[in-house]
Amino acid sequence: MHCALWFKLVCSSGCLVVLALEAVFWDVDGTLADTEMDGHRPAFNAAFAEEGLPWIWDVPLYEQLLLIAGGRQRMAVYADQLGTPLDNAQLDRLRALKQKHYRQRCQEGAIALRPGVERLIEAFSEAGCSQWIVTSSGRSSVESLLIGLFGSSQHPFDGLITADDVRSAKPDPEPYLKALTISGCNPSSVLAIEDSQAGLEAATAAGLPCLLTPSPWEHELLARLDGEVPPAAAALLHLGETDLPARQLSGPPCPGGVVTLEYVNGLVQSSR
Template sequence: MSRLQAVFWDVDGTLADTEMSGHRVAYNRAFSELGIDWNWDPDLYAELLTIPGGTKRMQRFAKRCSVSLSPDLLQRLREAKQRHYLDLIRAGAVRWRPGVLRLLKDLQQAGVQQWIVTSSGLASVQALLEVLHGFSAGPFCGWVTADDVRCSKPDPEPYQLALRLSGVDPDCAIALEDSAPGLRSARAAGLRCLLTPSPWDPELPMDNHHATAVLDHFGAETSCQIHSGPPCEGGRVTLKYLEMLLDLGQE
């Protein structure tokens, strides 16, 4: 069995349930605060989630609405949204995905490198980690965020940078993702990918077969359900299970 050297974690929808009760609400509060007559309901926000990164999301929606967002207004929106997002996290609106905290600790104890690879900005990532578990880094060796790359997911650049920073060969690492852009990014960088699908991603069913395994979560009080991939002993994703996935051939 291959030895796992690095795990690359996506954040939104993978590490934590951040989108509908966190980011979406924070955007709407920022719009209201700055006098912008937008309201992103769950259906609309699910559609907008196909656009990686909050800045691009707002820019494209503005273009759709024939609204001009000046660089200054866009920056103020980002700052207001970040402030409201942090308030929501502190209020308990965002929680770890099932089994995440257990798996983070198990991998840390085993000496496996863990990196965050996300289309979110660094400030959002740090706020989430500080509030959810009282740390700014914790088990993570580092992160690749939207602030570090020119092209976000589905481009492979975020994962290519993570591989360079970690010094790990793609055959000794695995990506944990929940979305079609994330899956495409990981696979284009030569990585195997375990997918815990987001219910908000309409493109994902078409790409599921490109994942090395597809599960509903990582396994906690309830066992995870496997949609594709090898059986998961005890209904939990473990280091042993991730190393099993490394031994499966790439498509």
């Protein structure tokens, strides 16, 4: 699918505005939904138990392990740190077990969208903006999550770029560069929505403006946002709702703490 090569007009508060935004590239874990602590972490622990490994990743430990992009790599590094390296067959088996338990949690409804995500997805869809998933998670996990979040109906995304589609995970820009190539979108008309330092670096290296909604476990990123302006178009704790406004950390003022289509469109325009 290719993005439109012309800008659309949308009506906002009775005014017509030129829509500079052609597409939005959504990260998944920690951005689209609260998947890490309530989804992936318990699934890892269930996989370890099933494989007979005495590993338990509690919240503080998992927050540290999240600095490593990709679940398979996370397990490999952890095993090396313990002095008990795993071979490829063991890692593949653990990854498959973890995905099985993660799918089960998705189907049980254990994972929810972050504030403002559903509202903004609907606004993008109504405006005709293309929406893509760009993530370091595996395709099976992402597809299971989308079924859990959106039911059996068609999800709103035009395409998925996952860990199975690239050789290098974020912070390498390869996932975003591949999304740009396949979608046919112009980087100057695309916004990335991310929650992590690795995601921000990947989007920036691919030439994309990035809206940050940091996850609570991104301690270093949150500390840096309090002290200086990062190379992001804007940063808020989440996307906001009328009854749950988001605290803004950087970027142009976001009226009412609620990220809207118009606000996102302005970020893209100002980044050109």
